[in-house]
Amino acid sequence: MSKPRLVLIGNGMAGVRTIEELLKIAPDHYEITIFGAEPHPNYNRILLSPVLAGEMSLPEIVLNELDWYREHGITLHTGKQIVRIDRARRMVVADDGSEAPYDRLLVATGSTPFVLPIPGNDLPGVIGYRDIKDTDEMIEAARHKHAVVIGGGLLGLEAANGLKLRGMDVTVVHLGPWLLERQLDEVAGKMLQKSLEDKGLKFLLQKQTEALLPGEGGRVGSVRFKDGMQIAADLVVMAAGIRPNYALAEQSGIYCNRGIVVNDTMQTYDPKIYAVGECVSHRGIAYGLVAPLFEQAKVAANHLAGFGISRYVGSVTSTKLKVTGIDLFSAGDFMGGEATDDILLNDPAGGVYKKLVLKNNRLVGAVLYGDTSEGPWYFQLIKDERDVHDIRDQLIFGQSLVGDAGHQGESRAASMPDSAEVCGCNGVCKGTIVKAIKEQGLFSLDEVKKHTKAASSCGSCSGLVEQILSSTIGGAYTPAASDKKPICACTEHSHDKVRQSIRDEHLTTKEMVFAEMGWLTANGCDKCRPAINYYLISTWPHEAKDDPQSRLINERSHANIQKDGTYSVVPRMWGGLTTPAELRAIADVAEKFQVPTVKVTGGQRIDLLGIKKADLPAVWADLNAAGMVSGHAYGKSIRTVKTCVGAEHCRFGTQLAMDLGVKLEKMLFDMYAPHKVKLAVSGCPRNCAEAGIKDVGVIGVDSGYELYVGGNGGIKTEVAQFLCKVKTDEEVMEYGGAFLQLYREEARYLERTCHWLERVGLDYVKGLMVDDADNRRALHERLLAALKDAKDPWQTSREGAALKQFIPIAVDA
Amino acid sequence: MSNWIEICPLDDIPRLGSRIVQRKSGGDIAIFRTADDTVFALHDKCPHKGGPLSQGLVHGQRVTCPLHGWNIGLADGQALAPDVGGCDRFAVQVDENRMVRISV
Ligand code: SRM
Ligand SMILES: Cc1cc2nc3c(=O)[nH]c(=O)nc-3n(C[C@H](O)[C@H](O)[C@H](O)COP(=O)(O)OP(=O)(O)OC[C@H]3O[C@@H](n4cnc5c(N)ncnc54)[C@H](O)[C@@H]3O)c2cc1C
Ligand code: SF4
Ligand code: FES
Numbered sequence: 001m002s003k004p005r006l007v008l009i010g011n012g013m014a015g016v017r018t019i020e021e022l023l024k025i026a027p028d029h030y031e032i033t034i035f036g037a038e039p040h041p042n043y044n045r046i047l048l049s050p051v052l053a054g055e056m057s058l059p060e061i062v063l064n065e066l067d068w069y070r071e072h073g074i075t076l077h078t079g080k081q082i083v084r085i086d087r088a089r090r091m092v093v094a095d096d097g098s099e100a101p102y103d104r105l106l107v108a109t110g111s112t113p114f115v116l117p118i119p120g121n122d123l124p125g126v127i128g129y130r131d132i133k134d135t136d137e138m139i140e141a142a143r144h145k146h147a148v149v150i151g152g153g154l155l156g157l158e159a160a161n162g163l164k165l166r167g168m169d170v171t172v173v174h175l176g177p178w179l180l181e182r183q184l185d186e187v188a189g190k191m192l193q194k195s196l197e198d199k200g201l202k203f204l205l206q207k208q209t210e211a212l213l214p215g216e217g218g219r220v221g222s223v224r225f226k227d228g229m230q231i232a233a234d235l236v237v238m239a240a241g242i243r244p245n246y247a248l249a250e251q252s253g254i255y256c257n258r259g260i261v262v263n264d265t266m267q268t269y270d271p272k273i274y275a276v277g278e279c280v281s282h283r284g285i286a287y288g289l290v291a292p293l294f295e296q297a298k299v300a301a302n303h304l305a306g307f308g309i310s311r312y313v314g315s316v317t318s319t320k321l322k323v324t325g326i327d328l329f330s331a332g333d334f335m336g337g338e339a340t341d342d343i344l345l346n347d348p349a350g351g352v353y354k355k356l357v358l359k360n361n362r363l364v365g366a367v368l369y370g371d372t373s374e375g376p377w378y379f380q381l382i383k384d385e386r387d388v389h390d391i392r393d394q395l396i397f398g399q400s401l402v403g404d405a406g407h408q409g410e411s412r413a414a415s416m417p418d419s420a421e422v423c424g425c426n427g428v429c430k431g432t433i434v435k436a437i438k439e440q441g442l443f444s445l446d447e448v449k450k451h452t453k454a455a456s457s458c459g460s461c462s463g464l465v466e467q468i469l470s471s472t473i474g475g476a477y478t479p480a481a482s483d484k485k486p487i488c489a490c491t492e493h494s495h496d497k498v499r500q501s502i503r504d505e506h507l508t509t510k511e512m513v514f515a516e517m518g519w520l521t522a523n524g525c526d527k528c529r530p531a532i533n534y535y536l537i538s539t540w541p542h543e544a545k546d547d548p549q550s551r552l553i554n555e556r557s558h559a560n561i562q563k564d565g566t567y568s569v570v571p572r573m574w575g576g577l578t579t580p581a582e583l584r585a586i587a588d589v590a591e592k593f594q595v596p597t598v599k600v601t602g603g604q605r606i607d608l609l610g611i612k613k614a615d616l617p618a619v620w621a622d623l624n625a626a627g628m629v630s631g632h633a634y635g636k637s638i639r640t641v642k643t644c645v646g647a648e649h650c651r652f653g654t655q656l657a658m659d660l661g662v663k664l665e666k667m668l669f670d671m672y673a674p675h676k677v678k679l680a681v682s683g684c685p686r687n688c689a690e691a692g693i694k695d696v697g698v699i700g701v702d703s704g705y706e707l708y709v710g711g712n713g714g715i716k717t718e719v720a721q722f723l724c725k726v727k728t729d730e731e732v733m734e735y736g737g738a739f740l741q742l743y744r745e746e747a748r749y750l751e752r753t754c755h756w757l758e759r760v761g762l763d764y765v766k767g768l769m770v771d772d773a774d775n776r777r778a779l780h781e782r783l784l785a786a787l788k789d790a791k792d793p794w795q796t797s798r799e800g801a802a803l804k805q806f807i808p809i810a811v812d813a
Numbered sequence: 814m815s816n817w818i819e820i821c822p823l824d825d826i827p828r829l830g831s832r833i834v835q836r837k838s839g840g841d842i843a844i845f846r847t848a849d850d851t852v853f854a855l856h857d858k859c860p861h862k863g864g865p866l867s868q869g870l871v872h873g874q875r876v877t878c879p880l881h882g883w884n885i886g887l888a889d890g891q892a893l894a895p896d897v898g899g900c901d902r903f904a905v906q907v908d909e910n911r912m913v914r915i916s917v
Contacts, residue, residue: 450895451895456882457881521872521873522848522849522873523829523848523872523873524872525872525873525875525877526869526870526872526877526882526884529870529872530870548827548830549827549828549829549830549870549871550829550870551870552870552879553868553869553870553879557868561865561868561879561880563862563880565863565864565865565868613868804825804827804832805827805830805832808832808833808834808835808841809820809821809825809832809833809834809835809844810834810835810837811818811820811834811835811836811837811917812818812837813816813818813836813837813838813917
């Protein structure tokens with residue numbers, strides 16, 4: 001049976017991206033043919049600016065080599081423009097007369113530069129700035145002296161900067177009152193103009209061009225303005241805007257209105273015809289940046305592949321100017337208006353300007369000049385529509401007041417030299433990341449992770465990598481709103497959506513989740529399976545069965561795997577307390593199994609490192625016999641409750657810290673959570689148990705206890721926030737338990753309490769479990785019910801079928 | 814020529830899981846079972862830094878290495894792009910009595 005035929009018109013960024021997305025999810029679905037008017041394979045149009053500036057060469061910006069088309073069996077016609085779509089016969093016709101029939105057609109014809117309707121606009125030496133040909137012409141024209149760029153938008157300024165670097169005398173003519181008036185407010189626009197003037201560019205603002213006049217040899221020679229002024233110009237670049245290129249579609253009777261009109265599935269009025277990219281008008285908006293177009297591409301691919309489950313609902317965009325040495329970022333609605341408030345930081349001498357626009361306590365826009373390091377964070381807050389009233393007073397100073405660990409506190413990617421190490425785990429420096437982004441055409445954090453390994457381990461440098469991405473590819477980089485981000489490539493659904501379906505549809509197995517939610521892979525991957533398993537067992541405790549094969553190795557084998565494939569074993573020492581008998585048993589095990597390393601951990605207990613997997617059941621049997629159980633040092637689960645000696649012994653102690661610590665740890669035994677959970681109890685405010693950096697910290701005071709939540713001592717040191725004060729041990733258990741149950745029910749998998757709190761806000765949590773006593777009790781009871789009859793996993797893994805994984809099969813070979 | 818050795822009944826390998834086969838001659842073999850009961854055998858040594866693939870998470874026809882998360886194709890033993898590298902494969906049979914054999 002022959003495959004249905006898919007034809008793509010427009011071998012550009014949005015069209016080919018759709019094909020890539022399609023090949024990922026339905027590799028053999030179509031016989032694909034692509035027509036492109038340009039004589040090149042698909043290249044990274046946004047990098048034409050660095051090419052013009054002489055920072056990159058043309059071969060470097062190709063995204064899909066000819067081999068790529070060949071390997072995927074795609075028939076490619078370069079240098080052929082489609083002149084007619086014959087919808088009745090389902091054919092496209094090219095300018096050389098060749099024809100191609102289609103079953104599905106994808107139109108991605110991009111846009112064309114807007115050419116001012118003035119006399120002389122067709123003179124040699126007058127060009128738009130859109131493709132390789134234009135760029136070549138501009139480079140070629142750079143041997144002349146005077147260049148005039150009409151339009152002080154992103155494209156115009158990047159063109160002007162490039163031509164200046166190529167030695168021309170460049171004047172930017174702009175109709176608006178300040179530069180980039182669609183991206184910047186006046187203050188930032190003026191600061192930008194000043195920096196560009198320092199680079200040698202000239203500006204004529206609020207000038208209206210009247211005519212282009214020929215010079216010697218018929219080439220353009222000068223520009224005349226309405227006010228009579230005239231300046232020399234051997235090259236005129238029209239960068240006064242772009243126009244969606246939809247003439248072809250319109251002529252063939254497809255409904256257009258300032259763009260090819262599509263619905264949320266990227267389908268045009270002709271159901272066989274889809275459209276994506278700058279040529280499209282979606283809900284009345286035509287986008288001119290890559291990030292939204294890539295979102296469209298993903299949706300179109302999903303429908304072309306026949307999955308039919310995703311929708312494009314529009315994008316919030318952000319922009320960055322790609323002029324080396326200038327740091328500028330804007331996103332959302334930054335001009336503000338009625339019902340909005342501005343937060344401003346203006347330091348002209350330091351060259352920094354920041355403006356945040358808030359509406360109903362939500363960030364709706366941001367302009368940053370000089371220091372754009374917080375751009376990705378603000379952008380995320382805008383997309384997430386997070387209520388920021390509780391962090392309003394610190395918002396303008398950014399998220400990274402406290403530096404992340406492991407990259408020398410560096411938080412501004414732009415100021416880092418190429419040789420600076422960005423990812424401390426994998427030793428990746430800035431230059432390597434920039435190079436990979438440019439040469440391999442990477443557009444997202446995930447792609448950078450895959451190709452460079454940066455940010456792929458502990459993730460603490462993700463923010464830096466995002467900044468590097470956005471400064472390298474401008475507005476092409478957009479993080480998805482995190483409540484909509486798909487869990488992984490196996491699905492379109494977000495963590496929140498999956499959890500909600502599990503609850504609402506009463507799903508109790510991963511197979512039900514896959515079927516109900518239309519998973520794209522047969523049985524998920526290492527990202528979604530552990531998350532789903534957690535959501536299942538935390539939503540339906542005692543009902544959903546734990547699936548060991550969906551757990552990563554540490555949780556599956558109840559021990560931590562080491563680099564050499566051996567394991568480490570950490571028995572629980574409740575509250576950090578032990579006995580001579582326990583110590584003796586540990587010593588015996590260490591000797592009997594020749595454990596190479598015995599170490600005191602940072603969690604107040606003892607680690608036996610370097611144990612062979614086959615020995616684990618026997619090691620556990622010995623420890624169990626001495627009354628010890630698993631310490632869960634391996635799990636997204638309760639880890640430790642650290643204590644100080646407290647009023648039991650200490651001359652300053654106000655409360656029995658050890659006693660309460662042990663009670664808490666027993667209450668939480670075998671508790672799985674979105675991420676690991678650590679507690680501490682100190683007997684007085686001297687806080688020797690470091691309760692200030694724990695998920696739940698308890699500090700004894702004379703009148704009772706102060707409770708703190710959301711602390712973290714790991715990758716990003718985060719001081720815990722004060723939750724409330726309580727009087728009795730029972731209250732500590734109830735409040736602490738309720739807080740953790742809320743976290744278990746609502747946080748996304750792999751979100752520590754500090755990240756969850758940052759997302760939802762402490763006030764939200766307080767409302768549910770401090771102010772609302774009934775709900776608090778209900779939460780606490782649900783926790784106790786879920787943990788009822790908890791068994792020691794070491795005990796249960798030594799029995800029955802679970803034991804098999806530890807026994808290697810010996811063969812005679 | 815090929816030397817088929819009996820390993821274990823199919824049901825001794827968990828679905829979407831694996832077992833380790835130890836050879837006298839050294840060099841462990843990881844034997845995997847997919848959701849649809851296809852069985853594969855690879856040298857138990859990740860092409861990245863030698864991690865034990867038998868301890869990984871199995872999905873589709875791939876295993877994710879437990880140490881640093883490379884994905885290795887079970888059928889061809891090759892790392893999934895952009896990572897590069899491969900490990901040895903062994904032929905596997907499951908007979909009518911659901912007994913697993915591999916050729917070493
Ligand atoms: C054994 C121990 C180090 C030691 O010798 O002291 C340890 C060892 C590991 N830690 Fe830790 N952490 C240990 C205390 C800590 C502490 C200190 C503490 O608990 O008071 C912290 C900072 C406090 C905190 O978590 O807020 C800590 C923050 C981390 C992090 C960063 C977590 C974060 O959210 O930022 C990771 C990575 C992760 O979990 O994703 C990590 C991950 C790991 C892993 C499990 C890495 C891995 O995935 O293989 C290490 C296992 C090593 C091995 O080969 O067995 N370890 N780790 C400590 C065990 C404590 C225990 O008794 O259970
Ligand atoms: C210099 C420059 C810098 C930019 N910088 C950024 C940036 O920093 N960040 C950002 O997000 N965006 C940037 N952009 C915008 C970005 O490049 C576009 O948004 C994106 O390329 C649009 O993709 P598209 O597929 O819709 O159109 P295109 O990439 O233009 O592809 C359309 C293709 O269709 C072809 N075509 C048209 N009609 C026909 C026909 N009838 N038959 C056959 N082929 C046809 C065209 O020749 C073209 O190759 C920049 C653009 C330029 C020019
Ligand atoms: S024990 Fe913790 S800090 Fe030490 S190397 Fe391992 S993960 Fe890093
Ligand atoms: S050893 Fe397998 S991924 Fe590193």
